[in-house]
Amino acid sequence: MRTTSTRARRAAAAAGVTVAALALAACAGGDSGLGPGTEESSAPPTEECPCEIRFSWWGSDSRHTATQAIIDAFEAENPDITVVPDFTDWGGYWDKLATSVAAADAPDVITQEERYISDYASRGVLADLSGLDIDTSTIDESILAAGQTADGQFGIPTGVNAYAVVVDPQIFSEAGVELPDDETWTWDDYVEIANEISAKAPEGVYGTQDYGFNEAGLNVIARQRGESLYTEDGELGVSAETVADFFQVSLDLQAGGGEPDAARTMEVQDAGPEGSLLGTNTGAMGIWWSNQLGALTKASGRELQLLRLPGESDGERTGMYLKPAMFYSVSATSEYPQASAKFVDYLLNSPEAAKIMLTDRGLPANTEIREGILGDLDAPNTLVADFMAEIAGDVVDSPPVPPNGSGDVAEITERLNTEVLFQRLTPDQAAEQFLTEVEAAIG
Amino acid sequence: MSTTDIPRRAGVPARRERRRSRAVSRGDGRAAALFLAPWFAGLILITAGPMVASLYLSFTDYDLLTPPEWIGPENYTRMFADPRFLNALQVTFTYVLVSVPIQLALSLALALVLDKGLRALPFYRSVYYLPSLLGGSVAVAILWRQVFGADGLLNQFLAVFGIEGQGWVSHPDYALGTLVVLNVWTFGSPMVIFLAGLRQIPQMYYEAASIDGAGRVRKFVTITIPLLSPIVFFNLVLQIIGSFQSFTQAYVVSGGTGGPADSTMFYTLYLYLKGFGSLDMGYASAMAWFLLLIIGGMTAVNFLASKYWVFYDD
Numbered sequence A: 001m002r003t004t005s006t007r008a009r010r011a012a013a014a015a016g017v018t019v020a021a022l023a024l025a026a027c028a029g030g031d032s033g034l035g036p037g038t039e040e041s042s043a044p045p046t047e048e049c050p051c052e053i054r055f056s057w058w059g060s061d062s063r064h065t066a067t068q069a070i071i072d073a074f075e076a077e078n079p080d081i082t083v084v085p086d087f088t089d090w091g092g093y094w095d096k097l098a099t100s101v102a103a104a105d106a107p108d109v110i111t112q113e114e115r116y117i118s119d120y121a122s123r124g125v126l127a128d129l130s131g132l133d134i135d136t137s138t139i140d141e142s143i144l145a146a147g148q149t150a151d152g153q154f155g156i157p158t159g160v161n162a163y164a165v166v167v168d169p170q171i172f173s174e175a176g177v178e179l180p181d182d183e184t185w186t187w188d189d190y191v192e193i194a195n196e197i198s199a200k201a202p203e204g205v206y207g208t209q210d211y212g213f214n215e216a217g218l219n220v221i222a223r224q225r226g227e228s229l230y231t232e233d234g235e236l237g238v239s240a241e242t243v244a245d246f247f248q249v250s251l252d253l254q255a256g257g258g259e260p261d262a263a264r265t266m267e268v269q270d271a272g273p274e275g276s277l278l279g280t281n282t283g284a285m286g287i288w289w290s291n292q293l294g295a296l297t298k299a300s301g302r303e304l305q306l307l308r309l310p311g312e313s314d315g316e317r318t319g320m321y322l323k324p325a326m327f328y329s330v331s332a333t334s335e336y337p338q339a340s341a342k343f344v345d346y347l348l349n350s351p352e353a354a355k356i357m358l359t360d361r362g363l364p365a366n367t368e369i370r371e372g373i374l375g376d377l378d379a380p381n382t383l384v385a386d387f388m389a390e391i392a393g394d395v396v397d398s399p400p401v402p403p404n405g406s407g408d409v410a411e412i413t414e415r416l417n418t419e420v421l422f423q424r425l426t427p428d429q430a431a432e433q434f435l436t437e438v439e440a441a442i443g
Numbered sequence B: 001m002s003t004t005d006i007p008r009r010a011g012v013p014a015r016r017e018r019r020r021s022r023a024v025s026r027g028d029g030r031a032a033a034l035f036l037a038p039w040f041a042g043l044i045l046i047t048a049g050p051m052v053a054s055l056y057l058s059f060t061d062y063d064l065l066t067p068p069e070w071i072g073p074e075n076y077t078r079m080f081a082d083p084r085f086l087n088a089l090q091v092t093f094t095y096v097l098v099s100v101p102i103q104l105a106l107s108l109a110l111a112l113v114l115d116k117g118l119r120a121l122p123f124y125r126s127v128y129y130l131p132s133l134l135g136g137s138v139a140v141a142i143l144w145r146q147v148f149g150a151d152g153l154l155n156q157f158l159a160v161f162g163i164e165g166q167g168w169v170s171h172p173d174y175a176l177g178t179l180v181v182l183n184v185w186t187f188g189s190p191m192v193i194f195l196a197g198l199r200q201i202p203q204m205y206y207e208a209a210s211i212d213g214a215g216r217v218r219k220f221v222t223i224t225i226p227l228l229s230p231i232v233f234f235n236l237v238l239q240i241i242g243s244f245q246s247f248t249q250a251y252v253v254s255g256g257t258g259g260p261a262d263s264t265m266f267y268t269l270y271l272y273l274k275g276f277g278s279l280d281m282g283y284a285s286a287m288a289w290f291l292l293l294i295i296g297g298m299t300a301v302n303f304l305a306s307k308y309w310v311f312y313d314d
Helices: A002-015 A020-029 A061-077 A090-102 A114-122 A141-147 A169-175 A187-200 A215-224 A240-256 A262-270 A290-300 A337-349 A351-357 A367-376 A379-392 A407-421 A427-442 B013-057 B074-079 B083-115 B121-134 B138-147 B153-160 B175-185 B188-200 B203-211 B216-244 B248-253 B267-277 B281-309
Strands: A051-058 A081-088 A109-112 A159-167 A206-208 A283-289 A305-307 A322-324 A327-330
Touching (some): A051 A061, A051 A090, A051 A337, A081 A090, A109 A337, A159 A215, A159 A290, A187 A206, A187 A283, A215 A240, A215 A407, A240 A427, A262 A407, A351 A367, A407 A427, A407 B267, B013 B281, B083 B188, B083 B216, B121 B188, B138 B175, B175 B248, B203 B216, B216 B281
Parallel strands (some): A051 A081, A206 A283
Antiparallel strands (some): A109 A327, A159 A283, A159 A305, A159 A322
């Protein structure tokens, strides 16, 4: 996105003042955007190698370094295959991928994410991996299912994360509040404990950070009530009441002092793990994806712990689930699907690759590989691995693959939660708007 | 330069001269075309081509991944039923209508002060121009977050007077205001143009007015304003067009979301999010063409209105 917007701006300057507005769209349309992206129907059954495949991913510098090391190791084992790296940051990744697919220049091996995989799979961009030679025997069925749609297996999970409560025991003990029993606590307990900590802790230290910006929390609450954010058929599966209750928790916390006021909440929200309440030692709790524990621990300089989400025992069923961190997919138009499959197989199943990657793409989905790296993990990641093992037995199932258009739901949730926090919408109004907007987005 | 057309046979000198000069000019034309070619190629391939493509796309349902499908003017009609689009329009118009007049007034005021012949004029001119160079950049937008954050410079300054500030950029009622301030702050380029315009006004008018006993205000209203009006008009048109297209500031200050609660959702930012976020490129293309209509309309109104207040000396 960075390159495109710069280009758009440059083109705008060249085009002169009146036509400049168009350049943005012009660049968006692209000169190759008019032709269909998938002209070749299938690749030849046998491949001529030496060949070259392109692997795209997003991430931080540490991930780029690690991935390059894995590519080097793979190329050493398979001298006839060259893997070309193609990486950007998260924000630019989807712009770049969409434009390169539109230009019929999709990478051979594509890193995918939960919210987008269905968009790409249903439009014929991704190959059905069940027809390729990739060993998935050591990956749990329910986790593997997260990459399936009715039409096939379009992605294989790289690893898993859990949505959980991260706590700072030091703030708890300084405030004289006991850590809750996470096997029995309810959402009401969560609000009460947060309010109590804010009351007893020094000025500027809060019970918890607002959780309403992430629809994963809504999904867990829905599951605890026997609903689900999305159904198997790709429809909305959550009731207005549940959505309203989800937003209400934030308001209760605000009213009781358990979380900061709205403006402060917005700032903390934008500051990532480093600037979060937990990261700055100003909050006792926060709800995060487990792969953030490392960053949170580092920022806080304290020994943080993981707890189950509230409400796991008093609902109809448990709501927590293991979410694939990301997926490996292969382009449907790849010239070398077999070489690509070989590379994906290496990423998933090679102990060498796992030793380099560790938990950077989630705790490995491959259980044998996971065992193999346990000894190499640092303290927070060991904690994550133990926590996942602990809750694995209670996880009923994986939620279905989010439907087309679910990429918009994150944005809708964030925006409506902001409206609720600033009390411009009541939770009921927000719930109604949520249902209308999400239905329009995924319909 | 080509010499092939120059006749080899010596003929009538006068005729030969004429022919040579024609040959030379034809050669010049070819060289000019050659030098212009890259620019033409750029215009056609990078600007005109994509523009035509986007006009076509604006009548289609296009998600980037599958071929576009013709749906007629549906994208255009859909816009007016889209509350977020209407909100983006409102935000953008507010931004333009508030920030442009303030910016122009401020830059004119400063130009008047600088025109009084300060000793270190080039220095002040550069200092005041600097924000214009930086204003659209990502770095300044990030700086803005720091200045107007809850623990930012502004609140520390307010704290000196015992006023408790708040997170300006993260509050939906104030976030747009910080962007207006950012835009106003980049008053340097209109100021430099005003300054040049002030220098063009002949001193004799002022002298004559002084002799007639006109005061400063009188001179400003009856001499400076009318003679400067073409420059004011030029700056007005340029700043309005530029402000309608603002993108970077809102994108960076809001972290790419147009938040909090869509309060900084500029038109172009929404266009971008629709195109690349929701993969609704047909809709985004239609929005771009509609923006062209808006800007074209505003500019046309400006030009029509200019008849009544812009005074051309010659």
